[in-house]
Amino acid sequence: xxxxxxxGRAEGPSKLNTFDNALLNAGIGDxxxxxxxxxxxxxxDIVPISTFTPGDMINCVLAYKFSDVEGDVIxxxxxxxxxxEFGCVVENTGINRDLDDIKSEAEDMVRYMMxxxxxxxxxxxxxxxxxxxKKQGAVVAAVVYMN
Amino acid sequence: xxxxxxxGRAEGPSKLNTFDNALLNAGIGDxxxxxxxxxxxxxxDIVPISTFTPGDMINCVLAYKFSDVEGDVIxxxxxxxxxxEFGCVVENTGINRDLDDIKSEAEDMVRYMMxxxxxxxxxxxxxxxxxxxKKQGAVVAAVVYMN
Amino acid sequence: xxxxxxxGRAEGPSKLNTFDNALLNAGIGDxxxxxxxxxxxxxxDIVPISTFTPGDMINCVLAYKFSDVEGDVIxxxxxxxxxxEFGCVVENTGINRDLDDIKSEAEDMVRYMMxxxxxxxxxxxxxxxxxxxKKQGAVVAAVVYMN
Numbered sequence: 001x002x003x004x005x006x007x008g009r010a011e012g013p014s015k016l017n018t019f020d021n022a023l024l025n026a027g028i029g030d031x032x033x034x035x036x037x038x039x040x041x042x043x044x045d046i047v048p049i050s051t052f053t054p055g056d057m058i059n060c061v062l063a064y065k066f067s068d069v070e071g072d073v074i075x076x077x078x079x080x081x082x083x084x085e086f087g088c089v090v091e092n093t094g095i096n097r098d099l100d101d102i103k104s105e106a107e108d109m110v111r112y113m114m115x116x117x118x119x120x121x122x123x124x125x126x127x128x129x130x131x132x133x134k135k136q137g138a139v140v141a142a143v144v145y146m147n
Numbered sequence: 148x149x150x151x152x153x154x155g156r157a158e159g160p161s162k163l164n165t166f167d168n169a170l171l172n173a174g175i176g177d178x179x180x181x182x183x184x185x186x187x188x189x190x191x192d193i194v195p196i197s198t199f200t201p202g203d204m205i206n207c208v209l210a211y212k213f214s215d216v217e218g219d220v221i222x223x224x225x226x227x228x229x230x231x232e233f234g235c236v237v238e239n240t241g242i243n244r245d246l247d248d249i250k251s252e253a254e255d256m257v258r259y260m261m262x263x264x265x266x267x268x269x270x271x272x273x274x275x276x277x278x279x280x281k282k283q284g285a286v287v288a289a290v291v292y293m294n
Numbered sequence: 295x296x297x298x299x300x301x302g303r304a305e306g307p308s309k310l311n312t313f314d315n316a317l318l319n320a321g322i323g324d325x326x327x328x329x330x331x332x333x334x335x336x337x338x339d340i341v342p343i344s345t346f347t348p349g350d351m352i353n354c355v356l357a358y359k360f361s362d363v364e365g366d367v368i369x370x371x372x373x374x375x376x377x378x379e380f381g382c383v384v385e386n387t388g389i390n391r392d393l394d395d396i397k398s399e400a401e402d403m404v405r406y407m408m409x410x411x412x413x414x415x416x417x418x419x420x421x422x423x424x425x426x427x428k429k430q431g432a433v434v435a436a437v438v439y440m441n
Contacts, residue, residue, distance in 0.1 A: 034182075
């Protein structure tokens with residue numbers, strides 16, 4: 001299975017459209033996202049996000065935060081840890097906290113998941129974005145199962 | 148892909164059963180609904196809702212509102228916009244607002260989605276229902292991906 | 295289709311990890327869960343939970359409760375009712391209520407679902423767990439569609 005890791009942020013005229021704009025910014029706006037929990041199959045290939053056929057049904061782990069308070073700093077991150085056996089994924093979000101904190105919290109949680117399963121981590125990938133809200137803003141971070 | 152647009156409303160003896168009754172009223176009570184986000188594949192055929200094999204796994208965009216306050220007017224609507232390339236779907240709900248408002252808000256949002264993607268709308272379909280709560284009421288509106 | 299019914303409980307160092315630990319305790323921690331609504335196909339076989347290929351995409355009905363208040367009693371239950379035609383599933387959760395109450399409420403709701411559909415119940419299965427929170431606790435109960 002190929003897996004992509006991406007993030008995006010946007011403003012928009014309504015909560016729904018702001019979310020949609022953030023998905024477009026992340027390169028995953030033209031598909032139907034199906035939210036799943038957080039295990040990466042063995043030998044998953046992590047690849048750049050590519051173009052989809054519009055309307056494809058795409059499984060993903062999604063971190064998403066919205067705010068309509070001007071000046072709010074909103075952040076979303078995902079962390080992926082990979083071992084020989086398989087991998088784990090976590091999502092994390094926050095308001096008015098440093099993006100580095102949100103990312104490092106995500107890293108702690110995914111390390112713990114690997115620990116609990118007795119797996120030795122080969123690689124950790126963390127991806128996230130922050131956004132300072134003007135009127136209505138959204139951030140997303142996602143691990144997308146490509147096929 | 149064939150797509151159906153439907154809505155329903157009901158009272159019931161518990162929140163879960165009220166939701167289930169509203170799904171039955173909409174003709175989608177005997178399947179397993181999987182919620183997806185909001186893109187219609189190219190050349191989707193919009194067809195009347197038909198009978199399903201009970202227990203089928205069915206992807207759908209779902210608008211859902213519940214209230215247990217007597218006299219509340221609850222509304223749910225979906226709006227579908229179709230272009231040559233593909234289509235977009237939004238869901239919208241409200242309490243104690245006119246159904247026409249909920250529908251026109253849904254229309255605005257889906258028009259904006261199409262605009263952002265630079266697509267020329269060929270057709271817009273809007274479907275929704277209101278319900279005046281007696282004891283516990285629910286309304287649903289859904290775009291159902293039939294296969 | 296084979297279907298398994300399971301439940302689990304755990305403590306953990308974060309909300310996400312507590313949930314993950316409860317899924318592991320229930321035997322469904324190493325898969326990607328996709329939440330679905332609540333119909334059991336005709337002739338579903340109810341079998342013990344077995345091992346999965348890590349990362350499998352697994353449809354399930356999931357009851358889940360989390361608390362970080364020391365001493366809270368959290369409960370999650372699922373109820374499955376089976377008829378000749380097909381079956382129905384409900385999930386239920388509660389805080390500081392007797393597990394028997396949560397289970398019997400689940401049973402009432404699933405009986406009502408079968409009633410509304412005019413189906414004669416052949417068998418009812420109820421599964422659930424309680425947990426007394428130390429620092430952060432979670433309980434889950436699930437009906438898992440195995441294939």
